[in-house]
Amino acid sequence: MPIGADLVLHEEPDPEQARNDGAALGRVIEKTARRWATPLAIPLMDLRLEKADLLACAGVPASDAEKYHFTSPLHECTIAALCAGQSATLCRGSIARDQALSYIASLPDLVPVGMAIGPFSLGSRLMPDPITAAAMAGSGVAPEDSDEVRLLWQCLRIAEAAVQRSVRSQIAHGARAIMICEPAACTAFLSPRQLKAGSRLFEQLVMEPNLRLKAVLDAAGCDLIFHDCGELIDLMVEAFANRLHPVILSLGGSRKLWEDARLVPSDVVLYGNLPTRSFYSDGAMPVDEVLRRTAELVANMKACGHPHILGSECDVLFVPEAREAILAKVDAMMAVAAQPILS
Amino acid sequence: MAQESALYQAIVNGNDKQARAATEEALAAGVAPMDLIQQSMVPAMDEVGRLFEAQDYFVPELLLAARAMKGSLELIKPLLSASGQKMAIRVVIGTVKGDLHDIGKNIVASMLEGGGFEVIDLGTDVSPQSFVAAVEKRQPQIVCMSALLTVTMPAMKLVIDALKTAGLRTQVKVLIGGAPVTMQYAQEIGADAYCDNAGAAVGLVKSLLAKEAA
Numbered sequence: 112m113p114i115g116a117d118l119v120l121h122e123e124p125d126p127e128q129a130r131n132d133g134a135a136l137g138r139v140i141e142k143t144a145r146r147w148a149t150p151l152a153i154p155l156m157d158l159r160l161e162k163a164d165l166l167a168c169a170g171v172p173a174s175d176a177e178k179y180h181f182t183s184p185l186h187e188c189t190i191a192a193l194c195a196g197q198s199a200t201l202c203r204g205s206i207a208r209d210q211a212l213s214y215i216a217s218l219p220d221l222v223p224v225g226m227a228i229g230p231f232s233l234g235s236r237l238m239p240d241p242i243t244a245a246a247m248a249g250s251g252v253a254p255e256d257s258d259e260v261r262l263l264w265q266c267l268r269i270a271e272a273a274v275q276r277s278v279r280s281q282i283a284h285g286a287r288a289i290m291i292c293e294p295a296a297c298t299a300f301l302s303p304r305q306l307k308a309g310s311r312l313f314e315q316l317v318m319e320p321n322l323r324l325k326a327v328l329d330a331a332g333c334d335l336i337f338h339d340c341g342e343l344i345d346l347m348v349e350a351f352a353n354r355l356h357p358v359i360l361s362l363g364g365s366r367k368l369w370e371d372a373r374l375v376p377s378d379v380v381l382y383g384n385l386p387t388r389s390f391y392s393d394g395a396m397p398v399d400e401v402l403r404r405t406a407e408l409v410a411n412m413k414a415c416g417h418p419h420i421l422g423s424e425c426d427v428l429f430v431p432e433a434r435e436a437i438l439a440k441v442d443a444m445m446a447v448a449a450q451p452i453l454s
Numbered sequence: 455m456a457q458e459s460a461l462y463q464a465i466v467n468g469n470d471k472q473a474r475a476a477t478e479e480a481l482a483a484g485v486a487p488m489d490l491i492q493q494s495m496v497p498a499m500d501e502v503g504r505l506f507e508a509q510d511y512f513v514p515e516l517l518l519a520a521r522a523m524k525g526s527l528e529l530i531k532p533l534l535s536a537s538g539q540k541m542a543i544r545v546v547i548g549t550v551k552g553d554l555h556d557i558g559k560n561i562v563a564s565m566l567e568g569g570g571f572e573v574i575d576l577g578t579d580v581s582p583q584s585f586v587a588a589v590e591k592r593q594p595q596i597v598c599m600s601a602l603l604t605v606t607m608p609a610m611k612l613v614i615d616a617l618k619t620a621g622l623r624t625q626v627k628v629l630i631g632g633a634p635v636t637m638q639y640a641q642e643i644g645a646d647a648y649c650d651n652a653g654a655a656v657g658l659v660k661s662l663l664a665k666e667a668a
Contacts, residue, residue: 177554178554178578240517240560242513242514242557243517243521246514246515249514250468250518298512298513299512299513299514299557300514301514302514302515304510304515305514388604388633388634389636391604391607392636392638392639394636394638394639395638395639428605429605430605430608431608432608
């Protein structure tokens with residue numbers, strides 16, 4: 112199954128209205144699951160919601176949230192207020208997301224799945240240049256010696272609190288699993304060179320907040336689906352699979368899942384990872400190539416014996432000019448999955 | 455030897471404090487500002503690009519090097535202006551309308567700056583009209599566009615169309631990049647080149663300009 116709610120959303124007469132209408136959004140998510148014959152009701156991958164909700168606490172309107180960045184270190188009282196979620200009001204998209212979850216939870220044959228951006232990825236979206244700040248921290252610059260590094264740690268704190276609020280809200284609305292998306296936890300943000308030299312940055316910025324998040328989910332009896340479509344090194348895949356121990360691990364198209372299977376416990380289902388970002392282009396990714404890659408992936412996953420759900424490397428976004436091309440390739444991918452494997 | 459220069463080493467190592475100190479020291483010793491750029495900064499960023507290509511350096515190291523280079527450039531630029539010197543090649547760069555992703559664009563901008571080009575960064579969510587206005591006003595030789603989303607990529611074609619409509623298309627070479635962008639797409643929309651990583655951007659721009667001159 113693809114992560115395909117965005118494709119189905121754009122079949123609505125007014126997609127933007129449906130995105131912010133819980134009942135309509137719930138029907139879109141149900142339709143998505145039924146179209147691709149899966150019990151997993153995966154919602155829209157809208158990773159802007161937690162930022163909008165967090166910044167609302169700081170008085171930033173939702174319409175300005177996406178472009179907004181903190182540019183200097185925050186006062187402790189501001190951090191405390193943002194962590195506590197004082198005067199928190201959910202944006203329209205978050206309210207719709209929660210209402211849609213309640214609707215899905217009322218359907219006996221579908222699993223209501225929530226969605227949230229990961230703490231590190233949200234933290235990275237709160238400042239203008241998170242990579243340089245992380246690289247400075249990874250090279251040993253202490254928060255007291257650099258405003259940028261200090262802001263990085265502050266953003267991570269408030270981001271973690273915001274993600275936990277989002278997750279608790281979704282659980283309260285019936286989510287039985289939550290997909291946490293951490294695309295920034297990758298080699299573009301965290302240097303393998305620094306990690307090799309002994310930096311604990313991956314541990315501190317990514318693993319520790321996500322382990323605390325996992326504890327929140329565990330306490331509520333809610334499963335973790337962990338998604339990271341960034342460029343990863345084995346150390347990262349191993350940490351996600353073994354220490355976060357999600358029920359499903361979803362990885363980007365640059366990984367060979369059948370090779371990653373050796374890094375992943377057998378009770379963690381691998382999901383993915385056809386290169387759906389290229390599906391818009393018949394030149395870059397013709398249908399024949401989709402068929403070839405799907406057959407290769409399915410055969411190799413069967414050969415390695417690791418549990419696997421065939422799917423996309425990330426959410427499959429609607430592109431107006433390429434709708435037919437994208438749908439044709441999603442259909443091709445699913446058709447291969449439906450065929451018996453010839454040995 | 456460029457490699458022996460303290461400025462070169464500071465940039466390659468991504469140490470901004472050392473880079474500024476080395477620049478101040480060199481200027482105090484009478485080294486010409488343009489010589490610092492050509493003999494230390496450009497070779498240093500070339501080396502950083504090479505290490506990135508070799509997967510010895512990653513994006514964080516690129517950015518640290520760029521930060522060190524920019525710190526040094528801040529000291530040098532006023533001196534260049536005062537002496538009437540300027541960078542020979544000007545580049546306008548931006549992330550297209552509807553797209554707020556700036557990491558790739560920022561890295562390419564830094565690498566180009568480190569490569570000795572004057573870079574005018576229009577930021578993110580840049581409309582076709584803003585690209586056209588920047589080309590009209592700043593007269594660059596190169597326009598670079600970035601998009602990270604399949605849904606915002608079509609805006610690249612809108613910029614190229616707007617440049618054509620304004621009669622400016624033949625004045626500039628257009629280079630595009632971003633995660634979903636391909637060479638095929640560049641050809642489809644009439645861009646001059648496509649670059650799949652920041653480290654290669656400097657070389658690609660130089661080769662585009664060399665072809666133009668030939």
